[in-house]
Amino acid sequence: MSDALRAPRIGPRLLRAIAAVFTLSLVAYILIPVLVTLAMSFSGAAQLRFPIRSWSLGWYAEFAASPQWTGALINSLIIATGTAVMSSVAGVAAAYAYTRYTLRFSTLLYVLLMLPLFMPGIVLGLGVALTFSRFSIGGYSLLGSHLLVMIAHSLWAMPLVFLLMEAVFRMIDRRVIEAAQDLGCPPLRTFFEIEVPMISTGLISSLLFAFVISLNEFVMVLFLTDRDTQTLPVLMWLGLRSAATPQIAVASVVISLSVFACLSLIMVWYVRQLRKITR
Amino acid sequence: MTGPKRSRLAPWLLLTPAQILAVVFFGVPALYMARMSVNAHAPQSYFTPGFTFENYARLTHDPVIAGAIWNTIWLALIGSAVTIVLAYGFALIVWLKPARWRLWFIGLALLPLLISEIAIIFGWWMVFPRNGLLSVALMSSGLITDKISLTYTEGAALVGQVYITLPYCFFILLSVFDGLDRRVLEAALDLSAPPLTTLYEVLLPQTRAGLLAAFAQAFIWTMGTYATPMALGPDTLWTLGFLIQAQMLGKHHWPMAAALSMVLVVGVALVVLLTRWLQLQQRSFHV
Numbered sequence: 001m002s003d004a005l006r007a008p009r010i011g012p013r014l015l016r017a018i019a020a021v022f023t024l025s026l027v028a029y030i031l032i033p034v035l036v037t038l039a040m041s042f043s044g045a046a047q048l049r050f051p052i053r054s055w056s057l058g059w060y061a062e063f064a065a066s067p068q069w070t071g072a073l074i075n076s077l078i079i080a081t082g083t084a085v086m087s088s089v090a091g092v093a094a095a096y097a098y099t100r101y102t103l104r105f106s107t108l109l110y111v112l113l114m115l116p117l118f119m120p121g122i123v124l125g126l127g128v129a130l131t132f133s134r135f136s137i138g139g140y141s142l143l144g145s146h147l148l149v150m151i152a153h154s155l156w157a158m159p160l161v162f163l164l165m166e167a168v169f170r171m172i173d174r175r176v177i178e179a180a181q182d183l184g185c186p187p188l189r190t191f192f193e194i195e196v197p198m199i200s201t202g203l204i205s206s207l208l209f210a211f212v213i214s215l216n217e218f219v220m221v222l223f224l225t226d227r228d229t230q231t232l233p234v235l236m237w238l239g240l241r242s243a244a245t246p247q248i249a250v251a252s253v254v255i256s257l258s259v260f261a262c263l264s265l266i267m268v269w270y271v272r273q274l275r276k277i278t279r
Numbered sequence: 280m281t282g283p284k285r286s287r288l289a290p291w292l293l294l295t296p297a298q299i300l301a302v303v304f305f306g307v308p309a310l311y312m313a314r315m316s317v318n319a320h321a322p323q324s325y326f327t328p329g330f331t332f333e334n335y336a337r338l339t340h341d342p343v344i345a346g347a348i349w350n351t352i353w354l355a356l357i358g359s360a361v362t363i364v365l366a367y368g369f370a371l372i373v374w375l376k377p378a379r380w381r382l383w384f385i386g387l388a389l390l391p392l393l394i395s396e397i398a399i400i401f402g403w404w405m406v407f408p409r410n411g412l413l414s415v416a417l418m419s420s421g422l423i424t425d426k427i428s429l430t431y432t433e434g435a436a437l438v439g440q441v442y443i444t445l446p447y448c449f450f451i452l453l454s455v456f457d458g459l460d461r462r463v464l465e466a467a468l469d470l471s472a473p474p475l476t477t478l479y480e481v482l483l484p485q486t487r488a489g490l491l492a493a494f495a496q497a498f499i500w501t502m503g504t505y506a507t508p509m510a511l512g513p514d515t516l517w518t519l520g521f522l523i524q525a526q527m528l529g530k531h532h533w534p535m536a537a538a539l540s541m542v543l544v545v546g547v548a549l550v551v552l553l554t555r556w557l558q559l560q561q562r563s564f565h566v
Contacts, residue, residue: 015474018413019372022368022369022372023369023372026368026369027387028364028443029386029442030390030391030445031389031390032402032404032406032412033394033398033401033403033405033406033442034390034394034402035401036402036405036406036412037401037402037405040405047291047410048405048408048410049410049411050405050411050412050414050415050416051415051419072528086300088299089296089297089457090296090297091297093293093295093297094293094294094296094297094298095293095380096293097289097290097291097293097294098290098294100290101289101290103294109294109298112298112301112302112306113298113301115295115301115305116301116305118499118505118551119305119503119544120499120502120504120520120543120547121503121504122505122520122523122540122545123503123523123526123540123544124305124308124542125314126312126523126527126536126537126540127305127308127309127312127409128304128308128313129527130308130311130312130536130537131307131308131311131312132308132314133363134308151300151304152304152383154300154304155300155301155304155305155400158297158300158301162297196429212393215395216393216394216395216396216399217395217507218395218506219520221502221504222528223524223527223528225453233379233395233396233397233398236397236398236401237397238508239508240397240400240401240404241510244401248401249401249405252394252395252398252401252402254396255395255398256393256394256395256398259393259394259395260393263393
């Protein structure tokens with residue numbers, strides 16, 4: 001009797017303690033590499049070692065002054081922008097067609113568009129590299145060009161845009177569009193003046209998600225770029241394999257800040273839209 | 280007359296960019312890779328056109344490749360299992376915690392998803408060596424007397440790999456928990472079921488499909504990786520991904536790289552189909 005009464009009292013307390021320890025360990029696990037990198041980027045030492053004895057912004061200055069690192073950052077931004085535009089145009093148009101029209105072979109189409117998402121980056125990168133390595137457009141080699149990397153990254157980004165926009169298009173109140181059409185508004189104008197404002201949050205999210213995916217990806221880039229077009233993650237990887245310095249930590253921080261800037265943009269936009277609706 | 284005709288053409292026009300992307304830059308390369316994998320190789324060129332199964336025969340003959348396949352499966356199995364346990368616990372806690380905590384936990388779980396894989400690898404890379412965070416922290420807390428190095432161990436590779444797959448599994452499992460009725464837990468506790476019994480008899484059966492999906496996700500993701508085990512793991516921890524890039528970028532043996540990729544694709548396909556089949560089994564079992 002006393003056992004039955006005591007068991008539930010001790011049980012939950014022990015359980016709560018286990019849960020607290022588990023949660024704290026997990027929080028530490030997730031934060032450790034982030035905080036370590038952040039701390040190391042401000043190190044004044046030439047090597048990656050703990051404890052950090054001197055603090056400086058030296059490695060940041062070095063990053064800004066190095067044409068190799070800034071060049072890689074610019075390549076990353078060019079490729080990410082291209083990927084965002086390319087995958088958003090293709091993904092949004094496809095999602096629009098998929099949700100607005102009854103298509104024959106729609107399941108097959110869905111599988112075809114989604115399939116690249118399930119493929120490891122190394123397989124996609126290798127396939128594109130093998131197939132297009134000897135192609136050139138007007139003497140301009142496709143392999144090692146920004147364009148081919150954008151296309152390869154779009155293989156991952158486009159299906160995600162498609163998934164996101166498919167959900168967005170399905171959520172739109174069709175009656176508003178029908179009303180516009182009944183009032184004689186031509187289809188294109190209906191799309192740009194009625195639908196685009198309704199899906200703007202989805203569009204911005206698509207663009208920025210695609211941008212982030214491309215910015216972070218580095219296995220495909222490793223196969224598809226050369227010395228002149230290599231991106232920041234590739235340069236970091238090569239640095240890690242040869243002589244690692246706090247410079248890589250700075251590059252990590254720079255690339256992560258770009259990602260968080262994108263995320264903040266989505267949040268700001270989302271809040272703005274919410275305010276518009278409630279007003 | 281032009282109206283209905285145009286509306287039949289319009290969707291396909293809209294689908295054209297996406298289809299070009301999927302067919303020309305995914306479908307064609309996939310077929311070309313399959314063709315490449317049966318080409319022969321001569322030392323001075325990337326490949327010589329031919330038809331041979333030599334590359335596939337090497338999968339079983341070559342101990343390096345057989346070992347890599349074994350490593351890949353082993354790493355994916357252990358990595359996914361560890362990920363699932365952590366993600367399940369984490370998702371369960373977030374599900375049970377009051378709503379005001381939720382956003383913080385979700386933000387935390389998003390972190391590994393938003394950071395580049397290379398930045399994650401680099402972060403852990405600074406934790407494990409002799410002068411790394413772990414060794415120095417253990418030294419200064421007096422737990423060890425000599426500096427230790429854990430870089431280039433299987434454990435380090437696992438720590439990095441789990442970090443990458445954790446958020447995917449967490450979000451899959453959290454969405455599964457969100458679909459459950461929290462009162463079943465209360466009912467179990469009211470009937471004074473011990474926590475472990477509740478887990479086994481109430482929670483696990485209801486989340487089995489989600490667990491399966493999360494495991495498959497982690498498994499597929501880990502199978503295709505090579506950077507994390509290569510940078511954090513021992514020199515002997517060669518995975519299929521590592522061999523693919525070594526054959527392609529180092530040895531310029533295109534047919535072999537293609538054959539290894541085909542193996543990886545078949546592996547991914549098998550896992551997807553197996554998961555699908557298991558989920559269907561379960562559904563028919565429950566009904």
